[in-house]
Amino acid sequence: MRETKLKILQYITGIALFFFVGTHLIISHLGSEEVTEWTSVADRAANSGWLVFYIILLLFGLYHGIHGLRTIILEALPRLSVKSLDFTLVIIGLAIFGYALYIPVSAF
Amino acid sequence: MQDLTFRVQRYLPGKDSKPYMQEFTVPMRQGLTVLDGLIYIKENLDNTLSFRSSCRMGICGSCGMLINNFPMLACHTPVEELNTDTITVKSLPNFPIIRDLVADLDPLFEKHRSIDPYIVMAETGDLNKLTAQFLQSGEELQSYLQFAYCVKCGLCMAACPTVSTDEFFLGPQPLCQGYRYCTDRRDTGAKQRFEKADSGHGVWLCHLAGACSEACPKGVDPALAIQLLKRAMVFDSLRLRKKPEPATPAQPIAESKPKIEVPEFTVKQ
Numbered sequence A: 001m002r003e004t005k006l007k008i009l010q011y012i013t014g015i016a017l018f019f020f021v022g023t024h025l026i027i028s029h030l031g032s033e034e035v036t037e038w039t040s041v042a043d044r045a046a047n048s049g050w051l052v053f054y055i056i057l058l059l060f061g062l063y064h065g066i067h068g069l070r071t072i073i074l075e076a077l078p079r080l081s082v083k084s085l086d087f088t089l090v091i092i093g094l095a096i097f098g099y100a101l102y103i104p105v106s107a108f
Numbered sequence B: 001m002q003d004l005t006f007r008v009q010r011y012l013p014g015k016d017s018k019p020y021m022q023e024f025t026v027p028m029r030q031g032l033t034v035l036d037g038l039i040y041i042k043e044n045l046d047n048t049l050s051f052r053s054s055c056r057m058g059i060c061g062s063c064g065m066l067i068n069n070f071p072m073l074a075c076h077t078p079v080e081e082l083n084t085d086t087i088t089v090k091s092l093p094n095f096p097i098i099r100d101l102v103a104d105l106d107p108l109f110e111k112h113r114s115i116d117p118y119i120v121m122a123e124t125g126d127l128n129k130l131t132a133q134f135l136q137s138g139e140e141l142q143s144y145l146q147f148a149y150c151v152k153c154g155l156c157m158a159a160c161p162t163v164s165t166d167e168f169f170l171g172p173q174p175l176c177q178g179y180r181y182c183t184d185r186r187d188t189g190a191k192q193r194f195e196k197a198d199s200g201h202g203v204w205l206c207h208l209a210g211a212c213s214e215a216c217p218k219g220v221d222p223a224l225a226i227q228l229l230k231r232a233m234v235f236d237s238l239r240l241r242k243k244p245e246p247a248t249p250a251q252p253i254a255e256s257k258p259k260i261e262v263p264e265f266t267v268k269q
């Protein structure tokens, strides 16, 4: 049951994003002022724990967003072929993932 | 009593380019339903007006219409309840129009048929070739009873915002009936219905807006059935769904002799 499995992943990433986005927001915006300073950004970028954290945040955020977009497109354009839509979205997702991954990995 | 103004949608495919509204004055009387008003128009003012009705008591599901912008059964809608003396009647949205107020319900029936809305039996394939009678507890009956009250009137499909944007979306009535049979212990066809409800235009497109349940004139709650179906499909997908116990076959009726002999005829036949 492909659609059900995709939806289960949507739910899991949605719940996990509460934690990941919440932590990210607290660290970047609600913490003490130094967190946005260059040295502290660079420190986090050099830490493997934070690297893994941001890669997971990126993966989950991308999946959740792209799956949501897929649902809206499928409903708005019901005659669209599901296979070609999925193919296009996977390519777009991989391209964004590759580009976004480059930034923290190159800073590491 | 004050007269009523009926604004009725007219449309004859092939003649009219698009539907238009026509006004009629109908005398008010106590207990008048919208269907009574339409029958009055047909019998006294314009016999070309077309609408569908049969039982006139909310049972057959034929007279679904858009009444003052809400999908309702015309025979089940007393004019007094509308709190207005202008009544606008159109054919059900989300369905093609055959003529005037007659909506083409074929898309509903096709989608309904596609979800296997009957008891599937592993042994024999269908209920017509029963090998035994099956017992059912009150609790088992309650698990699907409200969903079994559906009269296939199509009001829920007319109210559903997803059906209006995606014509291929299975919709509340078929999905609700799919769930109704999946909960029945006599049925073994849940898997095949799950596969059908799992399409890109299936159960996961439902937004849970609940418009279907609000519109249903029979107290069925299709939105609830859809949520329960989603849950069953998630559990099944994660292999956590408990396999329902097979239905208990009833004891065959014992052969018995009539206790009292039938007396001989005393009158010559």
Ligand code: SF4
Residues within 6 Å of the ligand: B159, B160, B161, B162, B163, B171, B172, B205, B206, B207, B208, B209, B210, B211, B212, B213, B222, B223, B226
């Ligand atoms: S709850 Fe689902 S099926 Fe019912 S009206 Fe809303 S979208 Fe349609």
Ligand code: SF4
Residues within 6 Å of the ligand: B061, B149, B150, B151, B152, B153, B154, B155, B156, B157, B172, B173, B176, B215, B216, B217, B218, B219, B220, B222
């Ligand atoms: S669920 Fe209710 S509104 Fe929908 S077809 Fe059945 S009786 Fe009509």
Ligand code: FES
Residues within 6 Å of the ligand: B052, B053, B054, B055, B056, B057, B058, B059, B060, B061, B062, B063, B064, B073, B074, B075, B076
């Ligand atoms: S005429 Fe049968 S439900 Fe209205």
